[in-house]
Amino acid sequence: MQWIDITDLEQINNIKKAEGYSVIFKHSTRCSISLMAKKHFELDWDAIPANTPLYFLDLISHRDISAYIAEVFQVHHESPQMLLIKDGECILDTSHGEISAEEIVESILA
Known part of the structure; x- marks a missing residue:
């Protein structure tokens, strides 16, 4: 799998208009927890269906996009x-130690 950088x-x-599932990971490049x-997450992301786009946001560089x-x-x-x-709506929102590829997979397959 591969990240798709969000830059605009x-x-x-x-993503809001897309059908199906998408994942957005908001990352602080200044934070060791992040x-x-x-x-x-990357250790287990191969379990996520291959057709699921994985978006990556460097929120330090793109604070405006993070707020949006x-x-x-x-x-x-x-x-x-x-x-x-899913279909333009956020159905799962996790942060810090709660972030897991397994939970993404469980939500998609539910």
């Missing part, structure tokens, strides 16, 4: 944060 607001609009959550994600998907901003989007 239009990508968020496209780095550990990212590495832990919170607004569009009506979630409280956290870092690190993982959102599972």
Whole structure:
């Protein structure tokens, strides 16, 4: 699997309009907890269905996009944060040690 970098607001609009599932990982490059959550997630991400786009946001570089994600998907901003989007709606919002590829898979297969 591979990350798709989020670098502009239009990508968020496209995720909102997309059918099916998408994952957004909001990462702080200045936070060791965020780095550990990212590495832990990447260890198990092969279990996620291959057709699921995995989006990555460097929220230090793109604070405006991070704020827009919170607004569009009506979630409280956290870092690190993982959102599972289904048909344009956030159905799972986890942060810190709660971030797991297993929970993403369970939600998709439920």
